[in-house]
Amino acid sequence: MTAETTAPGTADPKAIEVAGLRKSFGELEVLRGIDFSVARGEVVCVIGPSGSGKSTLLRCVNLLEEPSAGRVTVAGTEVTDPDVDIDRVRRRIGMVFQAFNLFPHLNALDNLTIAQRRVLGRDRAEAERIGRANLERVGLSDKAAAYPAQLSGGQQQRVAIARALSMDPELMLFDEPTSALDPELVGDVLAVMRALAQDGMTMLVVTHEMSFAREVADRVVFMDGGVIVEEGTPEQVVGAPQHERTRTFLARVLDPAAAEVGEVVDSGAAGKRVDR
Amino acid sequence: MSVSKRQRARIVRGVQYGVLVVAVVVFALVADWHQLRMAFFDVEVAKALFPEIITTALVNTVLYTLLGFGFGLALGLVLALMRLSSVPPYRWIAVTYIEFFRGIPCLLVFIALGFGVPLAFEVALDMNVTVMLSLGLVGAAYMAETIRAGIQAVPKGQTEAARSLGMSHGRAMVSIVIPQAFRIVLPPLTNELILLTKDSSLVYLLGLSLTQFELANFGRDALNEHKSLTPILIAGLLYLVITLPLGQLVRRLEARTAKAR
Numbered sequence: 320m321t322a323e324t325t326a327p328g329t330a331d332p333k334a335i336e337v338a339g340l341r342k343s344f345g346e347l348e349v350l351r352g353i354d355f356s357v358a359r360g361e362v363v364c365v366i367g368p369s370g371s372g373k374s375t376l377l378r379c380v381n382l383l384e385e386p387s388a389g390r391v392t393v394a395g396t397e398v399t400d401p402d403v404d405i406d407r408v409r410r411r412i413g414m415v416f417q418a419f420n421l422f423p424h425l426n427a428l429d430n431l432t433i434a435q436r437r438v439l440g441r442d443r444a445e446a447e448r449i450g451r452a453n454l455e456r457v458g459l460s461d462k463a464a465a466y467p468a469q470l471s472g473g474q475q476q477r478v479a480i481a482r483a484l485s486m487d488p489e490l491m492l493f494d495e496p497t498s499a500l501d502p503e504l505v506g507d508v509l510a511v512m513r514a515l516a517q518d519g520m521t522m523l524v525v526t527h528e529m530s531f532a533r534e535v536a537d538r539v540v541f542m543d544g545g546v547i548v549e550e551g552t553p554e555q556v557v558g559a560p561q562h563e564r565t566r567t568f569l570a571r572v573l574d575p576a577a578a579e580v581g582e583v584v585d586s587g588a589a590g591k592r593v594d595r
Numbered sequence: 596m597s598v599s600k601r602q603r604a605r606i607v608r609g610v611q612y613g614v615l616v617v618a619v620v621v622f623a624l625v626a627d628w629h630q631l632r633m634a635f636f637d638v639e640v641a642k643a644l645f646p647e648i649i650t651t652a653l654v655n656t657v658l659y660t661l662l663g664f665g666f667g668l669a670l671g672l673v674l675a676l677m678r679l680s681s682v683p684p685y686r687w688i689a690v691t692y693i694e695f696f697r698g699i700p701c702l703l704v705f706i707a708l709g710f711g712v713p714l715a716f717e718v719a720l721d722m723n724v725t726v727m728l729s730l731g732l733v734g735a736a737y738m739a740e741t742i743r744a745g746i747q748a749v750p751k752g753q754t755e756a757a758r759s760l761g762m763s764h765g766r767a768m769v770s771i772v773i774p775q776a777f778r779i780v781l782p783p784l785t786n787e788l789i790l791l792t793k794d795s796s797l798v799y800l801l802g803l804s805l806t807q808f809e810l811a812n813f814g815r816d817a818l819n820e821h822k823s824l825t826p827i828l829i830a831g832l833l834y835l836v837i838t839l840p841l842g843q844l845v846r847r848l849e850a851r852t853a854k855a856r
Contacts, residue, residue: 381759383759409759409761410760418752420753420755421756424774424775424778434761437762438761479756486761
């Protein structure tokens with residue numbers, strides 16, 4: 320009950336506060352002391368090489384991963400406090416996954432209404448009204464009756480965003496939302512996210528889309544080896560990185576061919592020969 | 596004279612056809628067709644079986660099967676959830692149950708419930724209850740393993756998505772995981788239904804009254820009366836009337852599942 324009394328914008332100004340966060344999987348320490356925060360209405364992009372711990376950081380925010388040490392506070396509620404009902408906190412945090420994770424046995428509209436009805440206790444009519452409004456928001460009002468298998472990857476991810484939005488979340492987590500998409504489908508999803516940012520949604524986005532980070536993010540966080548190497552405005556981090564590791568990573572992401580010219584050409588040629 | 600590989604294959608196939616044709620011709624000449632027809636398909640005997648073989652025997656076979664399947668399915672789901680429980684004793688109980696009832700013949704369970712329990716506890720179980728328990732207890736052991744596999748086959752991302760929307764573990768199971776698990780296990784569960792249909796013939800052990808006869812028992816009873824195999828043949832065909840459509844259904848469901856992936 321106490322979790323819901325903190326109205327947005329009144330008490331704690333921070334949407335997310337992370338302090339001394341550590342996470343180990345067995346011997347492997349994936350997060351090695353993370354301190355950072357996200358203000359209300361802020362859009363923060365987390366970038367970094369794979370294995371740097373950025374997805375794990377995101378998943379620690381809504382406790383899909385249990386932190387090994389440290390504190391995570393979301394909108395004034397400490398989620399790492401064992402006495403906190405995590406289900407109550409999670410319903411205020413929208414999450415979008417790399418693999419969409421739509422419920423395949425439900426059509427698009429039912430994907431949007433099931434948690435509204437079963438978790439928030441909204442009646443069917445209200446849940447469907449809100450669901451339809453959110454489908455329209457992501458440009459898929461004509462797909463209400465379609466099952467996930469009948470939708471393209473880009474459409475599925477937009478339905479997944481609408482599903483999260485239907486819970487009226489205070490903030491949204493995006494875990495590499497476009498990484499599983501064909502290149503030509505990425506644009507539609509990013510457009511929806513851009514619109515969401517313009518509407519003032521608090522967003523924490525793990526992404527490889529540098530152009531999105533540059534255009535939309537208020538702040539960019541670069542992670543490597545389980546720590547935050549540097550953070551700042553997109554101009555600072557992407558435009559004029561201070562650290563060597565950031566520079567190496569950006570060079571590789573922004574122009575993959577330039578970084579490994581020899582290798583790419585060689586393997587490409589070999590691949591063709593094998594195919595024929 | 597050299598024979599190519601392909602020619603040799605053709606010769607071998609020709610010989611195989613030849614053997615088959617000779618065997619069929621010999622059988623057709625040697626067999627006493629009249630006696631065979633009288634033994635397996637005596638029209639008079641067949642006529643005498645109807646309509647009871649449908650209205651009583653077929654109906655009872657379906658009834659016993661559904662009783663056992665319904666109880667077995669419910670118990671199987673409970674066992675599957677126990678098997679996946681985070682509380683170890685529940686897992687131990689489920690594993691022990693499954694191993695026990697999978698390992699003993701259904702026949703033994705029928706004897707235990709039909710005769711053992713009434714003798715030991717001095718209670719008379721209703722016939723239908725005995726059938727439901729006997730078939731269900733054994734069926735549940737198989738179905739539990741099937742359902743457990745189905746639940747585990749639902750991708751972890753489904754639970755994560757449900758939990759991230761604020762659903763509790765139980766709610767995520769009921770609304771998201773179990774419905775998907777059942778779609779996955781529908782084909783193997785239908786196979787289980789086919790097996791139970793055949794196992795329902797074991798009720799003959801319990802000693803049935805005329806109105807309780809199911810197909811196998813009805814056929815056996817009619818055999819004594821008519822001295823002909825016809826009742827057995829017809830009872831067998833009526834089992835196929837039940838099981839063949841179910842088998843067809845399994846193939847359809849499997850095709851649908853394959854398409855959805």
